[in-house]
Amino acid sequence: MDIDPLETVEQLTEENEESRQDKASQQLNILVAITVALLATFMGICKVKDDNIVQAMQQSQANKIDHWAFYQARNVREEIAKATELQLRLSAKSAPAAQQAEYQAAAESYSKLAKEQREKKEELKKQAEQDQIDYDSANYKDDQFDLSDALLAIAISLLAVTALTRQRWLYFLALVPTGFGVLMGLAGLSGWQIHPAALVALLS
DSSP: OOOOHHHHHHHHHHHHHHHHHHHHHHHHHHHHHHHHHHHHHHHHHHHHHHHHHHEEEEEEEEHHHHHHHHHHHHHHHHHHHHHHHHHHHHHHHHOHHHHHHHHHHHHHHHHHHHHHHHHHHHHHHHHHHHHHHHHHHHHHHHHHHHHHHHHHHHHHHHHHHHHHOOOOOOOHHHHHHHHHHHHHHHHHHTTTTOOOHHHHHHHH
16 A cells, blocks of 8 residues: 555644644633633632622611711700700799799700700711711722622633633633723722723613
8 A cells, every 4th residue: 555645744734733723722721721710819809808898888887877866866855955945944034033043044954955965966967977978988999899890700701712612812802801800909909099980880
């Protein structure tokens, strides 16, 4: 049986081509695996930070509710004290001269009580407003982490398709949401003022 040199060369060429393709596919799969591992690690770090922020938001919300409740209670006490003071001052005018001093003393004590309640009420108002500021600040970072999580999830999905199809261009496409996702995660971790309000509003 004669060996056709051309057939042998073609066979070797095909084997070499398949070998190069397999090597390229292996390299792509390794690159995908490393990228997914890095993204999963980064997402884990962001998740821990985001959970702490959510707890802080819940605490701020609870504090705000408590402070406004105390504010209303102080407001009621102030109004009762003012009404009692007014009633005592009016009653003092028709009371015997010997009792007017007692009425005046009682009215002054209620006036002092109303003033104390008003001052404490204003302090509670400031605390409740600060609670809202703290909540909004934490929510700002929470939005950044939520957006980062969504973008990185899209990136990992694209990387999974890349590993299945072995299409290198899909890997570079996956780098787009990867870049934006990492940017938003770093913004949340570092306190950068990056907040695409329109996109956040669309997703919320």
